[in-house]
């Protein structure tokens with residue numbers, strides 16, 4: 117170690133000399149070997165130019181602040197490779213305190229020692245990441261750790277992405293090693309950037325190396341709704357700013373000629389809905405030869421009957437691309453189908469997929485259909501219960517228009533609606549008005565249910581419960597981004613019986629209260645122990661010790677399971693005085 121001065125010694129000599137005996141100032145403290153041994157930087161402290169942790173030392177070859185021998189090695193390797201360190205001054209990142217199992221692996225510099233397999237798997241456990249597949253690349257802990265273009269790292273910082281989210285930690289290195297992926301992770305956990313970052317890095321690398329005049333697209337992202345495509349394209353533009361990376365949005369409702377013109381003028385990424393993209397490919401000769409990345413966002417939806425043939429048709433026009441598939445809800449059929457799209461697929465699961473995100477509190481209310489409107493008006497008039505901006509989900513287009521008008525009349529709130537029968541212009545404008553805060557309520561069909569990053573929304577109201585539990589999970593997920601707390605108010609009644617069993621299961625797992633009508637319904641039979649036993653229980657009364665209180669128990673086998681004749685340990689919700 118010829119390089120390291122103690123930063124503390126050199127910069128704060130005066131202060132320290134006042135409080136410490138002089139022999140301690142010159143003490144030869146061991147230099148941190150590994151990046152993860154170093155602590156985070158406090159505000160105002162120097163930061164490692166490689167990882168952003170406390171820049172305890174100065175690299176004497178460069179005068180840069182660094183945290184450890186590991187980062188010094190990376191820094192010097194970068195200089196040797198004539199690349200500047202990607203992050204000059206990373207923002208403060210909050211790592212779990214006292215956790216030493218985190219490492220930074222630079223896939224460009226494989227000589228840097230990495231953690232043993234056991235520690236990688238303990239890191240994954242801590243981050244709630246599960247992986248399946250051969251030779252899965254290790255997770256990264258910072259964006260600068262996998263050779264992204266400097267400009268891209270800068271764009272990430274500008275967008276406020278100080279540190280990758282768990283899904284990004286695992287997906288980015290896996291994707292950059294050109295593997296096909298099937299990824300499931302909570303709603304609002306950052307899946308979009310996890311595929312956009314490697315795409316942008318790939319495209320800008322290809323374009324900056326390319327000698328041919330090929331201007332054709334290099335990557336395609338498919339998503340089921342126009343709004344989601346718009347949002348993904350918007351995010352791609354923000355993250356790819358200043359790089360040789362252009363995008364084309366290919367969705368219905370916008371004029372086709374303009375989309376073709378844009379593609380013909382040279383772009384790197386197409387973001388589109390399957391129908392319009394097929395339409396475009398059939399009518400015009402778009403060269404897809406160089407498309408090497410194919411993303412299916414909301415893959416479970418795209419592989420459902422309505423979209424599957426179109427998605428497959430697009431896939432078949434590509435020559436063995438890397439396929440990346442994402443959703444918060446994945447089931448075994450999709451997994452099987454994904455294996456027919458790509459070989460040697462890595463499965464990555466983060467957090468709690470197939471369940472509503474834990475950050476959203478689910479409040480399920482039993483409301484008969486004819487009373488639903490009255491109920492929503494009550495909620496929206498209540499300062500305590502209404503938390504705008506809010507999204508209201510309904511099941512039909514007509515219903516969306518009627519309800520939005522009714523809310524305005526009853527509450528005086530300005531409300532817009534978004535659904536598939538509106539023109540693209542109206543949909544865009546209404547979404548803009550909602551996102552900019554001009555209106556505080558949007559009533560929508562499922563078009564806003566999946567993937568939409570409605571940043572400020574903390575309340576969703578499921579006026580009509582969707583047809584499947586997966587859509588329920590996605591709609592509830594609109595109330596929380598990146599773990600922020602939100603609330604989903606869900607109206608339910610006998611008409612929703614098709615979903616009762618799964619709903620009860622979901623609510624039970626979340627520890628959310630279950631309305632007694634739902635718990636007692638015969639359509640939830642089998643979720644607990646079985647209808648026979650439930651029937652027997654449903655009319656039982658319990659006398660609480662010597663008090664003259666009689667409770668009626670509503671068919672809750674858990675009550676029996678708690679075997680407490682006083683009822684003291686039984687869930688209050690199920691007891692009716």
Ligand SMILES: Nc1ncnc2c1ncn2[C@@H]1O[C@H](COP(=O)(O)OP(=O)(O)OP(=O)(O)O)[C@@H](O)[C@H]1O
Nearest residue numbers: 277279280281303304305306307308309444567569
């Ligand atoms: N590393 C990061 N740091 C800070 N914010 C981030 C980071 N990555 C993503 N975000 C932000 O988190 C929010 C949620 O991300 P995103 O929309 O990609 O979630 P998602 O997992 O695709 O959710 P859904 O399943 O609902 O589509 C967005 O506002 C995005 O800008």
